């Protein structure tokens with residue numbers, strides 16, 4: 001690896017300390033590196049964050065894959081005859097379809113140009129597909145992987161060919177009506193955040209968008225998921241019509257040891273619609289698997305633990321616990337933040353949903369009603385429905401005893417009712 005490269009580079013942006021562990025972030029189709037803005041401030045405190053733009057999106061020329069080498073070339077339609085973009089030495093030429101492997105080659109060239117050898121990678125949708133492809137084909141480069149609203153195969157190729165043809169013929173306006181419903185839930189569509197992302201879509205070069213549709217059409221990593229050795233987090237939006245939770249489950253089931261977090265109230269751009277939840281899931285995962293593979297120190301564990309504790313128990317609870325901390329209890333607060341939250345709840349091996357099921361059962365068994373109330377609220381925050389909680393309590397009645405479950409049912413009934421009333 002060298003600090004220079006003759007390979008074409010995508011437009012990119014770096015944030016965070018230059019000596020922090022490197023984290024590369026990939027965008028989704030139709031968005032630019034700005035899509036990660038809701039998570040940037042927090043990520044850049046702990047990581048050297050590098051964000052990149054897809055061809056024709058943000059600042060990357062649509063024809064970057066045709067051999068341009070500086071990532072800043074104009075969009076005059078000319079392509080270098082000696083294009084070298086493809087990982088296998090061949091170059092995509094005018095008129096041939098681009099692939100996810102071509103996009104992955106851009107990311108590797110970018111990392112090389114920045115002197116980054118091994119890095120954590122998180123990508124949304126198509127950006128995630130690029131990360132998954134790299135984890136299969138260049139495992140030595142990927143320290144950990146997060147796939148947000150992504151897929152091992154984005155549906156039938158015909159749909160992508162049709163969409164590519166549509167934007168090539170009619171421009172980006174042709175998909176302006178259908179995109180909001182895929183990206184956002186109805187409640188979020190009218191927000192300033194959603195409007196900014198949809199404004200960005202209108203600025204995408206149709207040829208670049210179509211090239212990415214071509215890449216999606218041929219992408220199918222289903223047979224290779226078992227080859228991914230990087231610790232992997234999969235995040236799904238429960239209301240995502242583009243890559244529904246079944247796609248996320250396929251990824252999580254196929255990638256050894258992957259964990260899955262499903263977010264309620266989120267469609268395809270879950271990181272815009274549920275910014276805090278996506279950030280908490282990412283931080284928990286990324287800090288558990290540092291890019292240098294080194295030991296995580298107590299300060300980092302405490303920071304990761306605080307983030308997850310806030311996401312699961314809520315800011316109000318953590319603020320109360322912090323305010324109540326005395327010189328005598330401080331050592332215990334530090335211990336549970338680092339250990340329970342920083343070491344265990346941050347582990348990728350189980351989803352937060354499953355951890356809530358286990359925690360509720362244990363608290364029912366031991367009759368810890370104060371903690372149980374807290375964790376019933378946490379369970380609702382972690383995406384369990386009233387029906388899920390009912391099932392967990394029925395199951396616990398069998399193994400922990402009917403009287404224990406009886407008290408838990410009364411408690412849960414009240415907590416769920418208060419949750420519905422917004423208390």
Ligand SMILES: O=C(O)CC1=CCC(=O)O1
Nearest residue numbers: 028029125126127182242
């Ligand atoms: O635009 C869509 O349908 C959603 C999508 C699929 C791949 C991607 O990056 O976004």
